[in-house]
Amino acid sequence: MELIIDAIITGILTGGVYALMASGLTLVFGVMEIINIAQGAFVILGAYLSYALAQHFHIDLFLGLLITMPVMFVLGVLIQVLFIRPLKRDRTMLSILVTFAVALIIEGVLTILFTANIVTLKAPYITQSFRIGNFYLSYIYVYGFLLSVVLLAGLYLLLYRTKFGQSVRASMLNRTAAQLIGIDVERVSALTFGIGVALTAAGGMAFGATTAFNPGSSYDLISRLLTIIVLGGMGSLSGALIASLGMLIIENVTAVVWSPTWSSTVFFVLLVVILILRPQGLLGKLEGRKQ
Amino acid sequence: MITARKYGKPVGLLALLGVAIAFPLVFSDPTYTTIAVFALIFASAASGWNIFAGYTGYIALGHAAYFGIGAYALAIICQRYNIPGGWEPIYLIPLCGLIAGVFAIPLGAIALRTRRHTFIVVTIATFFIVQLMAFNLRGLTNGSTGLDMPIPFQWGAGYQGGNQSIYNLPFYFTALALTIVALAVSWFIRHSKYGLGLLAIRDDEDRARGLGVRTGSSKLSAFVISAIFAGMAGALFAYFIGSVQPQFDFDPLFDLSIALMTFLGGIGTRAGPILGALVLEFAQQWLTLYFTQDGLYLILYGVLFLVVILLLPRGVIPSLQELWAKGRARGRIGPLVLPVKTPVMSAGTTSPPTATRMTGQAGETAHEEVPR
Structure with a gap:
């Protein structure tokens, strides 16, 4: 029983980090109707940036985010402007291919710079843990969770309390109508893509601090992130939150009561069952006919 | 044109098949x-x-x-x-x-x-x-x-x-x-x-x-x-x-x-x-x-992906069909019947295609953009 409670707590804490990574993905989908396959590669890139800063300049992982997040933001905007904006027809499909190409290039660059060896981030708070009641919690899980909460709250404020957020939400509701009332949808798209990528810098640091990684880790990540946003309903931020918490709790509990090898399978089976009952996901809108 | 179309295609396909069969024997x-x-x-x-x-x-x-x-x-x-x-x-x-x-x-x-x-x-x-x-x-x-x-x-x-x-x-x-x-x-x-x-x-x-x-x-x-x-x-x-x-x-x-x-x-x-x-x-x-x-191969393959998509988003065959149909229209009918000037098309295959409608000419296989 204690093990199960422990698994649930770990699930909630790591689920927060996944929510951070998935929210960027679902936000980009909501605004641009494109699926960013490179999100997993961006997470790994973010992890490596933090790794490089910590190794060569001895910058603390959390302080380093002040550098890596703006860098990743600019990178995201550039990729949107250079590669995604020129796509005029078959946007959905071609954007998948383009972002996959970006993911391949990132993986290649990282392999050349850092080799394919598995690395871990190092900091005193990663190895230390503290005790609440009968449970031992690692500091990094708590810090990573708090970081996610702060950033997600910031994202919420940006979306619901600013004029830019209003344009983002308007573009999500109806791209054409937003254009008609004078919103520069292309600019909003570029900035949204940048924000989505910048969030992965933080998510990547928290991911890299809890998991060993190499340039090829992005495939496993992107499959999880995609299932999270499908389960939550594509384009729904709160759906992505619920789905990532649910996924990580289910995985951790399955790993304890059954076996770690089957932990993702249980989640995938659950995904299939939910899709049979609710094809649009937990909080998604039913896709109807669009004119 | 009709006879060329009627016999040209099977003959061309047979020739291709012959090349395909001969390939491993030659190389x-x-x-x-x-x-x-x-x-x-x-x-x-x-x-x-x-x-x-x-x-x-x-x-x-x-x-x-x-x-x-x-x-x-x-x-x-x-x-x-x-x-x-x-x-x-x-x-x-x-x-x-x-x-x-x-x-x-x-x-x-x-x-x-x-x-x-x-x-x-x-x-x-x-x-x-x-x-x-x-x-x-x-x-x-x-x-x-x-x-x-x-x-x-x-x-x-x-x-x-x-x-x-x-x-x-x-x-x-x-x-x-x-x-x-x-x-x-x-x-x-x-x-x-x-x-x-x-x-x-x-x-x-x-x-x-x-x-x-x-x-x-x-x-x-x-x-x-x-x-x-x-x-x-x-x-x-x-x-x-x-x-x-x-x-x-x-x-x-x-x-x-x-x-x-x-x-x-x-x-x-x-x-x-x-x-x-x-x-x-x-x-x-x-x-x-x-x-x-390892990494260099991935980068080059990614760049190849990007080049293909950004230069030829419609694909080779639709682009060629479009060019061919345009050339035929120009050759046979002359500029008199062409209703509007089509300046966007003239840049050829490398220009990013705008949603130009040439569906009547481009043949049945042209993939037309569906309004979404």
Whole structure:
């Protein structure tokens, strides 16, 4: 029983980090109707940036985010402007291919710079843990969770309390109508893509601090992130939150009561069952006919 | 023009077939024939994928699952029934395709409950589920170690092992046969009432249903047909490689490769996927051969992806058809009848296409943008 409670707590804490990574993905989908396959590669890139800063300049992982997040933001905007904006027809499909190409290039660059060896981030708070009641919690899980909460709250404020957020939400509701009332949808798209990528810098640091990684880790990540946003309903931020918490709790509990090898399978089976009952996901809108 | 069209096409196709048959005999260097076998395997898979994705407009990115199922089916059958190397595994390839097709029925039915973007993501998810099964069902698949195929050491009289250039030949002709079958099925479907129904689904699914197209069963059957071709390609691939492993036979790169090949040639066209597969697979194998450093190869392949998509988003065949139709219109009728100047078109294939409508001229295979 204690093990199960422990698994649930770990699930909630790591689920927060996944929510951070998935929210960027679902936000980009909501605004641009494109699926960013490179999100997993961006997470790994973010992890490596933090790794490089910590190794060569001895910058603390959390302080380093002040550098890596703006860098990743600019990178995201550039990729949107250079590669995604020129796509005029078959946007959905071609954007998948383009972002996959970006993911391949990132993986290649990282392999050349850092080799394919598995690395871990190092900091005193990663190895230390503290005790609440009968449970031992690692500091990094708590810090990573708090970081996610702060950033997600910031994202919420940006979306619901600013004029830019209003344009983002308007573009999500109806791209054409937003254009008609004078919103520069292309600019909003570029900035949204940048924000989505910048969030992965933080998510990547928290991911890299809890998991060993190499340039090829992005495939496993992107499959999880995609299932999270499908389960939550594509384009729904709160759906992505619920789905990532649910996924990580289910995985951790399955790993304890059954076996770690089957932990993702249980989640995938659950995904299939939910899709049979609710094809649009937990909080998604039913896709109807669009004119 | 009519006579040229009537006789030109079969003669051209026969000539192409002759070139394809003569190729391994002329270029007997195993380096070339190996690349050619891979290219043809991918051509058959891409052509099968196009039957579903190109005609219905539903983009499925999980066909690596059926590719892998076909590969594992052949490996498991060969191991359970002690089938020796040689021609027998090749006769079993259609059966492996059918097994992949059986798996595609429930998986396709679940995925097809969704549409458009969600469908894409669900097919990716089903792929990862199946890959996970290949890792985890150790009793059947031997986990991440994989299974060995029987060694095709003897191809009957005269095909003794050791000579690599002869060793490749049976694989080459099997792959060629698979490609021709895929092309023929694609052609028949494109010219049948069933194929018209699929095209109607691509253009407007709800209206197609209103007009009496059985959208559900049409979509599912096209999905299963394309999965059968992916499974057969997978089985042949596994036999050629000599072993099956979860990470190579369930490869996410496979899905994106066949999708890119189809897009390069022209999605929804009959010959496009095959053209794209031949060009891209040769390019990819060449890159792997000459840039052995792991990361560099990935970068170059990514750049190749980007160049293809950004320069030729419509694909080679639609762009050529458009040019040809335009040239013909200009030559025969002259500028008098051309209603409006078409300045956007004049830049040729390299210009990013605007949504210019040339559908009447561009022929029935032009993939028209559906207003969304």
